[in-house]
Amino acid sequence: MLIQSHIVDLPTPTGVMRTYVHRPKGEGRFPAILFYSEIFQQTGPIERAAKIMAGHGYAVLVPEVFHELNPIGTVLAYDDAGRDKGNADKSAKDVQGYDTDNAAMISYLKQQAWCSGDIGAMGFCIGGHLAFRAALQPEIKATACFYATDLHTAVIPNKPGQHSMERLADIKGELLMIWGKQDNHIPTAGRAEVYQKLTEANLSFTWHEFNGQHAFMRDEGERYDPQLANTGYQLALQLFGNTLKKA
Template sequence: MIIRSDEFEDVPVAGSGPMRVHLFRPAGPGRFPGVLFFSEIYQVTDPIRRLAALLAGQGYVVGVPEVYHEHEPPGTVLRYDAPGTDRGNALKFGKALAGFDADAAAGLAFLRAHPASTGRLATFGVCLGGHLAFRAALHPGVSAAACFYPTDIHSGTLGLGRADDTLARMGELEAETLFVFGRRDPHVPFAGREVIRARLEEVGARYEWHEVEAAHAFLRDEGPRFDPALFLQAVGWTLALFGRTLHAA
């Protein structure tokens, strides 16, 4: 599908002001399921925009929020370098967990009400965004979540105070989830992956699990860690999940 990728909306978030959500959607008429796509710590970079466009072209209204909107001016993109990484990590641990959750609620409400949306919703995320996609999927009405190499779930260290409750809340999950990890990812080592999977089993979650021979951020289509073959395979897993959960009668 031909898409539009030039739109954004400054969505109000209770307690923190407007959050810019970048919109990618089919250009033609019709209504499509919504996907709330959470970025890495660098916000809406060119690789994130290209991945959002790819998903939109499969027939989805994709909204990508600026995850640090309270701390950075609208449109801020952090660079893939040491200063950008330091700033992104500092904000990841400097933003209150309640702020991340309020962002998710606002983003989901925006997509649900968008004129081009059917109201059926999924979440998608990479790195920090993988964790945020999972937490967003705890909200009622989310059918699926695709979580790529999500950081800090196993350690419970997301947000201000580094004491999130994601593992504890897994029993609330109703959405079907997809987890994809690189075996060479130092941010989520084998022991951490085992913690997550054991908890999913404990609560009886409906989930799909893949571990691939890759490094962290292997979906990012620039830099030395990008794996094009695994990228295509992983997108296929994602589209199969969304097709199964968002297009059911």
């Protein structure tokens, strides 16, 4: 399937949020995926991953997750300076800012003739957490979270009662949780804590742990595992095919 890409600058309560849109070419109405990057924003690997999903018949929106804290168009490098800046941004942005970002993208999609109105979410690393956060929105029917960081910590600024794991009752859609057993950012105890809480909340979710390192989906760097990445895409496509493309 051929795709097209364009940029839209969406107004949010915390400023303009540049959002990259990748969607199928031609006529039609397509389900949408809110696609969340790592702390580095839309790098080459993130853009390619979003286009893979778009090529399977989805309108994919990639927001600049730290738009309040950087000039429009900022992409951080996969180096120590980029990592330090991204982690500082993660620690500076209030978690409720992601909620208004999600609402802005959902509102935009509802106005587009090319969107079917069926919406999911997907993300890697902090983006896995932000996809999980998007699942709090009632419009989100399915969410694929890849090695979601900080679900088991308090690193992201939260007001009382606003931690993502404190709002599980707001999640109505299906979750796909994918992890790497050799991920030094999310220890075994952290994964176990998340699993227990999702189970206790009686959420609809599937859970996969692979022998992979953090960022095994990223097609740059020594941690990339092409075989696991392909499996991850297939699991996500199965989830969205079952939930967003139902007749």
